[in-house]
Amino acid sequence: MLPENVICAGGYGTDKGFCQGDSGGPLVCNGKAAGVVSYNWKKDCGYPNRPNVYTDVSKYLPWIKQMMKDFKDC
Numbered sequence: 001m002l003p004e005n006v007i008c009a010g011g012y013g014t015d016k017g018f019c020q021g022d023s024g025g026p027l028v029c030n031g032k033a034a035g036v037v038s039y040n041w042k043k044d045c046g047y048p049n050r051p052n053v054y055t056d057v058s059k060y061l062p063w064i065k066q067m068m069k070d071f072k073d074c
Contacts, residue, residue, distance in 0.1 A: 005059040007035045011052035018052055019045040027054045034058070 002008065009027055011017045018025075018037055027035030035054025057064070 002053065005056050006038060007054045007056045008051035009035065009054060011047075012050065013048055015046040015048055017045050017047045017050065 007027065018039070022037045023039065025037040026033055027037070035056055038053050038055045
């Protein structure tokens with residue numbers, strides 16, 4: 001079972017999993033950021049029995065907005 005702060009999207013049943021170095025990449029839905037690549041299962045990108053797992057950006061919006069306010073000059 002996965003935690004509530006993640007989104008599973010794609011990858012399952014294919015050989016199109018995340019690869020080493022993909023961490024931080026976006027999941028975009030209808031032109032809006034929805035998730036960030038969290039981790040990959042193994043370096044070769046092929047793991048058809050596992051989904052791609054993203055961190056759900058919406059779960060962190062209050063923190064993101066606060067950081068943008070606090071560090072607006074950066």
